[in-house]
Amino acid sequence: MEPHEFPHIEQQLAPVFERHGCEANQLLKILREVQEIFHFVPPAAITCVASHLGVPRTQVEGVAGFYFFLSLKSVGKYRLLFSDNVTDQMQGNPELMQYFCHKLWLEPGKVSEDNLLSVDSTSCTGMCDQGPAALVNGWPLTNLDRDRLDLIAELIHDKKPVCDWPSMLFEVKDNIRRAGTLLGEPFKPGAAIRATLDRGSAATLMEMEASGLRGRGGAGFSVARKWSLCRAAAGDHHYIVCNADEGEPGTFKDRVLLNSYADLICEGMTVGARIVGATQGFLYLRGEYRHLLKKLEEVLARRRATGLLGRSILGETGFDFDIEIHLGAGSYICGEESALIESLEGKRGRPRNRPPFPVTHGYLDQPTVVDNVETLACAARIALQGGEWFAAIGTTQSTGSKILSIAGDCARPGIYEYPFGITLHEILGDCGAEDPYAVQVSGPSGTLVSSKEFDRRISFEDLPTAGAFTVFKRGRDILQVVQNFAHFFAHESCGFCTPCRVGTQLQKKIVDKITHGHGTVYDLEELKHVGHIMQSMSHCGLGHTAANPVLDMLEKFPDAYEHKLKNFAFEPVFDLDGALETARNITGRDDAWAHLS
């Protein structure tokens, strides 16, 4: 579309500008609304937004081109994104997507000729326990099958607005299968704040220290240490941010916490705010969890109304704190804390150079604490029940409990809370895993564990995890699993540094080559070589961990790839038959004569 097709764009965007003001850090919020109005971000809107915010046009185009839920080309009135996590894949999502595309004469990634709809795949939408899943215009669809897709096709054909679609399509269940101290015990809103005020900030920080609480997002940094550093850092303002950008494929425990334990999370943030001296907090909610936004806003409103947020919290003069929800727009890397802060500032989600660290120079260069959803929930419990109580649960290095998001080949997928130190054996028994062969612990960036290691324990000492626990039964094609992960990293690399931008692509291409039966021993060595470069030279954790599943497979699952290898030591990457693919697509042929044998 040409810019001249939007002659009234300034009037159309006026209410958006009215809502968000003219600070540059509102850019991402504004672009999300632009996308909703036009079903893409047209060049004219980029120019208009740039002049409104007083930033270079290139900056607006840079942000619009970065996030997957924003697009520079029209994606149609309806955009259906099939989740391509490995669990969705095992539940048949690729076939369902093909069925849907075939039915509606669509090609994935391309908008229909009448500009009505487009279909594509997207990274894990966090519905692994009730897949196959998809998003329509950002709203989650669960338990997909052909019947539901037929219904969806009809609804789209009738141009029915998504808000009028039957609610059963959007049903999201919590599926809490095992509750421990965090999920199981009742919690009265305000109790942890009251305890913090009574005890005092310094003493509450001591309780955090005594609890041994470590970050639940994966890195496991000491919460007391992070809060102390931020508390001691000089700055005009201090900020506390709840990282609800739960993007690791296979993880969905934060979805449940946000849905049913929002008070606990807000309470943890408020306690943290009191300790580090923050008056403003942000909850960075991943775009895929947009369906939770309204409910969360209601929780915030209720807390304001009952004196748990806002000015003079619980009557304490000078204790002012409020929380603003910031919606992401489809980017895994924004779960990395400095990329998240960039995104909060309305920028591309590119991890920052460190030092300085966010605790001293975070949001708007001010001291900022970024904590995982589950971490903050734990912090609220500790503020209420004390550090010693918490430290008595779990192991020496890993105190407290851990919430796992269990999915894949098991009878009872869902949320399980265990004290740290639990073995994989026990977990697999509880979730009803039949003949388990492998488990991906902590998602693609974590560890691929073989059945020989099922006596290992979930803990920082042994198998650390951010929460994903994906089960594979005997007979599952581990190479296909790893291929899925390799594609994921290639799709989510931010593109900033050479080793990750190029390395994740090389890894994907080599794994594809092996999957297609063209791999040789040489390619295995290449995977190790590329993996080494990503691990040692990358800018951030994404690149450092992107080779994990591939290297784990090479080491532990030779059966997964050996039979796929050609016998000779080298096969050129150029695939003669593959090169005819474009011609086959143009002619619409896929018969034997259109292939080289």
Add this chain to the structure above:
Amino acid sequence: MGALVMSKAITIDGKSVSFIDGQTIMDAALAAGVYIPHLCHNPEFEPHGNCKLCIVSVNGRNMTACTMPAAEDMVVASNTPELDSDRQALVQMLFVEGNHICPACEASGNCQLQAAAYYLKMLSPHFMHFYPPREVDASHPDIFLDLNRCILCELCVRASREVDGKNVFGISGRGIGTHLVVNAASGRLGDTNFAVTDRAAQVCPTGAILIKRQGYKIPIGQRTFDHKKISEVQMEPVKRTEPEHE
């Protein structure tokens, strides 16, 4: 600067290198005449740290020299076979992700990517070529923009922002789709206020930004890197401004 007593020091490859607070490992190294390979760094502009060629081992941990502040007692290893081999792989990655045709490229002999490849003893691109479809923009009267050769160092982005005050360039897309964009709704360089006299027109390390009507004025064989190594050339401006250093 000369008046300050440089008492603090780090060690790079066994050599003591003094620094002042605020200097990065790269700053300190360049000032002391110690060469650490780099492509996206140019002391004129804010450090960026994305090519990763300058990664060094600091007390056993890999760090980006151009962005990491120097701190007392850092023991830095840079000129090691392991790091040079990893750097070579990075240069190879940059070659295969774009479309680089050295023998036919106007920038040949003046290209830092090519010179870095020679310096790191790269004999072939090693990895599979991506052959990405990328655009050539000839809309500007004086300048070609050939994205086939862009290595995303963002030197033009920084120069246009920091020196020219124009913001002609920016970065959009993500992952392997990351690409340079220009400040015009049409997406054409000719519709921006870019001028051949801009600093940003002079900083491209490869041949992505080419001045028109200059092609082959200096014959191949007489160009910058035909006579000097990249290490010598990249150290020159620093030596000029810091003559008192060894």
